[in-house]
Amino acid sequence: MTSQSVQPNSRLERAQRSQAKVLSNQQSYNKSNNYGGLWFAENTHSDWNRESHYYWNHHNYRWYEGGWLIIDGGYSPYGFNSGSTAGNVQMSLANQGYYNGAIDGDIGPASRIAIADYQSDHDLRVTGRINDSLLHSLQID
Numbered sequence: 001m002t003s004q005s006v007q008p009n010s011r012l013e014r015a016q017r018s019q020a021k022v023l024s025n026q027q028s029y030n031k032s033n034n035y036g037g038l039w040f041a042e043n044t045h046s047d048w049n050r051e052s053h054y055y056w057n058h059h060n061y062r063w064y065e066g067g068w069l070i071i072d073g074g075y076s077p078y079g080f081n082s083g084s085t086a087g088n089v090q091m092s093l094a095n096q097g098y099y100n101g102a103i104d105g106d107i108g109p110a111s112r113i114a115i116a117d118y119q120s121d122h123d124l125r126v127t128g129r130i131n132d133s134l135l136h137s138l139q140i141d
Helices: 011-028 031-037 085-095 109-121 132-138
Strands: 039-041 053-056 059-064 067-070
Touching (some): 085 109, 085 132, 109 132
Antiparallel strands (some): 053 059
16 A cells, blocks of 8 residues: 655645635625725715825725725725835735735735745745835836
C-alpha cells in the first residue's frame, strides 16, 4: 500500500479562494440592496457636503454613487477609491486574490502579508511594505 502525502494548499489555491470571496462580496453588496444596508439615499443628509467625510451616529460616511455610504473599518464596494495609496494597494491586491481584509487604507499585518506574497510571486524584493517597485508593478501612480 502506498501512501500519498497531502500537500498543504498551494498559493494559487489560496489566491483562488480569496478571489472567490472578493467576488462573492462584490455580488452581495450592490446598489440594488443598498450595499448590504450600508448606503443611504442622498436626501438622508441633504445638508452634508459631498466632498467631505462625516462621522455621525457612530459611523463614518462618504459620498458614493448618489448617496452616503458607511465606510467603517472594512467594507468598500468594488471600484470604490479610498483616495489613499494604501487603500489603492489593498484594493489591487484584493482584486488579484492576495488580500481579503478591509479596504481601509490601514496597512496592518494582513496587508503586509498580502504585500509580501505579491512581491514574492512577482520577483520583487520582499519587504511587506509599500514601495516604488510594488506601486509600479501594481500600476498605481
